[in-house]
Amino acid sequence: MIQLFNVTKSYGKENVALREMTVHIEKGEFTYVTGPSGAGKTTFLSMLYGASKPTRGQILVNGTNITRMASGQIPYLRRKIGVVFQDFKLLGSRTVYENVAFALEAQGKKRYEVSKKVYKALKEVGLEHRLQRKPMELSGGEQQRIAIARALVVEPLILLADEPSGNLDQEVTLEIMELFKRANARGTTVLLATHDHSLYKRFPKRVLGLEGGRLVMDHKP
């Protein structure tokens, strides 16, 4: 599903975020990307959804080489990928329903289809009773669940999560992990960037360890 060949990403001459990274992730795999701050986790994920391009090397996503993808094609790549961030990236002025519907509307889906899918996605994350609330009226955990519903509502092939539990307590983190596991069980390839060791000890899956931009560990349980 995801293949990287000798990928290097540098910002200027001095600042190298990722060095010569080669890795293959199969369809339906659940993979942690770990490492300390500045290890290159966010850079790695951002290249997969076309937010940045590698300086050298090639990246294939679902069989398509995205390395030199034209900017007009990037939206179509992103429609296959759901992304969840530590800071949720929700629209404070929109309701819970509108935030999730946004992802489908952006893809030009029909209105009746949107409402059906949004309700289903919000039910999946347990927020179907909060449709008309604004994100700021909800807890951090609930906000992250809205973000996950927005990522999953488009039925993505790949789910990328960048420190999704960074701002949440242990109990909420477990709830969130449960959502990721369920998505993965339905066939979605999940990549979860975290520096929380306890997470992959509790839910053992493949772990890619990054340090100083290098892939220093590739551990499969």
Place this chain on the structure above:
Amino acid sequence: MLENIRYFIRRALRNMRQWPVLCTAAILTMAVALATMATFLLVVMNVQGLANSWSEEVQVVAYFKAPPTRNQLSSLIHQVEVLPDVQKAIYISKAEAFKRFGTRLGDDAGLLEGVSRDLLPASLEIKLKAGSHNREGVARIVAELNKDSRFDDLRFGQEWLERFENFVDLLRFVGLVLGSFFLLAALFIVSNTIKLTLYTRRDELEIMALVGATKRFIQIPFLLEGALQGFAGGLLSLGFLVISFKLFLQKSLQSFWLTPVGFEPVFLNGNQQLILVLCGVLLGLLGSLVSLRKFVRL
């Protein structure tokens, strides 16, 4: 397609409702910019109208060496009136000229007592057609009249005409420079206001790009919003213009010391009013387009 159009309109309207302060600021900025330009245009239009009414005073006076006989006169008048720039030729006899002079002297008319009534020469006053009240029109008539040896002297206010035409040229030039300046200032202010409104909503733009919206899909509602705001700004500026014309401009133009009696200040006609509102739409569209290019990056 229809679904998309409906969605874009819905989103543009919803955005305007969700950001009332920003929306009002953009509309007011455009209204002020358009009203400033339109007021200026109105003043230029009316001053040019005034200048045209002054230019109607331009005429050629041809003095006879010796007064023509009645027979000669009618053929001469006909000869002059067929010239393309001439509207009408009026004969002023020696007696008529003397009478006019006396009238012009007013209380000092007594000075003419004992003076021969033959003192002043007979003349032909030649009124010009509309569009010929300029140096070229006058020059063509003068060239024709110079060929006729019966005329002694031709007067056509050459110096005044030159000064007047220079004044009108200056008026046009100043109008063009100030108009361009106002237009640029309006574009600058409007695009910056829209940039500010987009900056406030950059999260929305970022998230849209993140969930796979195409550039066009992101931009269209914003462009539509800009156009709608421009339309509202255009209407508002037109309303402002009507009120300021009725309350101030009309009166001040009529009371201008050089304004001839009976001069009616003009307002923008239907087409010009439509153009003003369309300018608002265009301003909103352009302002949004310029700003969006900065913010929408995939």
